[in-house]
Amino acid sequence: MRSDVFIVADNIYSPLGKTTEENFLQLKNGVSSVKLHNDVNLSETPVYSSLFEDKKQFNLTVYTKFEQLLIASISDAIQNSDIDITKNTALIISSTKGNISLLETGKNGPDLYKRVSMTTSAKLVADYFGFQIPPIVVSNACISGVMAIITGTRLLHTGQYENAVVCGADVISRFVVSGFQSFQALSPSVCRPFEASRDGLNLGEGAATVVLSVNKKFKGQLKVKGGSISNDANHISGPSRTGEELSYAIKKAIQNAGLIPGDIDFISAHGTATPYNDEMEANAVRLAGLQSTPLNSLKGYYGHTLGAAGLIEAVVSMQSLKEGLMIPTPGFNELGVSSEVNVCAELTPIAATNFLKTASGFGGCNGAIVVVK
């Protein structure tokens, strides 16, 4: 019998707030951090995105902005947890692009390449806190955050460690903005997931952390109960035509949690608000038998936070379980996908004991986890 993996502390560090509570309060009040930014260092043309605006917020010279995000998020999370991270505790970091913005200003060569490397960042962060175990770095496109939670959970199942600190972060730079612009994937306004008029995504920066433990003293806390990953094997930058592969991951995650689709209380979808992603995702939700289950996307509040997205959105959903309140999908008015999924459009009291979190990304990857009370 595998051990229960408890979620003993968490944090969201985003432009909306520095703690989970601050973030959740903003979401309850319907506040979004996505706005029009006119910054020529980021883009020639103004872009709607969710960015940290206080430049003085990241003022440590030894650490890059990416590393300071990780440090800030982990600091708050472990401060609220009753564990000693210097003992028997793994550190798992997830990111898509880490310190990539250094390439825009630095001089190419071995020193720069070493500084850009995510293993360098991971080591700096591990040393900052005094983790004794070499950190693990997950980089698997937009499912990185969900994958990092699965990796941490399984690591604890093996019995090798007692605790795992899982933190995801990404910073928005010209590198990332120009790439999504070249794909014509950015919305010219605030994104509208699953909406008939949706026209693309917004990018966002931020970090989030969960602290996992198999220590039985945490009995009564939320648990990561199931997880699964799949691949479309179809296209490197376009989602599956059918959604079958994401639906496979969803079904496996639910099964892994010892539940059936009818048990799932709500879904925190990936919902990027690109035409193809939301269409595929809605098909997957239908194929998994979850068509009537309430579903939300938080991208209208945070933008797409890339390697942090799975973690930020999972932590918001955990807070929903604790407070009995489902956060709506901003910008949603009329359903614009062929499978009739049940999009939550208003702040809704919900007597939920579990949720499903999904993610999909470039490279054809899909991930799903189930968290239960």
Next chain:
Amino acid sequence: MTTEKHITSSCVISNNTVVKNGVKLFENPGADVAGFLLSVYQHFQFNYPKFYKMDNLSKLGWLTAEVLLEGSLDKPAYQPEGLGMIIANANSSLDNDIKYTGTIKEVPSPAVFVYTLPNIVIGEICIRHNFKGEHAFFIQETFDAGFVAQQVIYLLDNDILQACICGWADVLEQDYKAGLFLVEKKKSKESVVFSADNLDRILG
């Protein structure tokens, strides 16, 4: 629940040579990375036009998987969802990230941008061989055979996968190295025991 695990095939591409199951199949000393990878493709007479669109990391991983699996994987014996992979490297997609950064000032290229993620090489191999199961990409300073083996053991022992490719694929400018291993639950005539030590030994 533990199950038998065997390395039923291995392929290492490094130092301008291609080695499968310990046997050198091809070498092209002196060629640069791009020229060498193209010569491997031509030598084995692969016919996959998408190859030409890939960045060097995807080309390297794709070629390694191609040689690894050719004649070694009985694909009809498996469901696509039972096939997956765990790959790691040190430099993520930095080789291509540098190229992409060079295009930003002119016209940012979506064809280059799409390869600015390390797991795209996994996607390319999944598309080619119809692998639809679990996969993951990890960044490690050097190949952590113990960690990678632990991931594979979890996936096979828990019946999440029935066969798994694992290993290393790394490119940065003119430095490159790839070593992929096919791990299955039953022996074959060339198989060796699946262990972290054997992964390290074969990768070299």
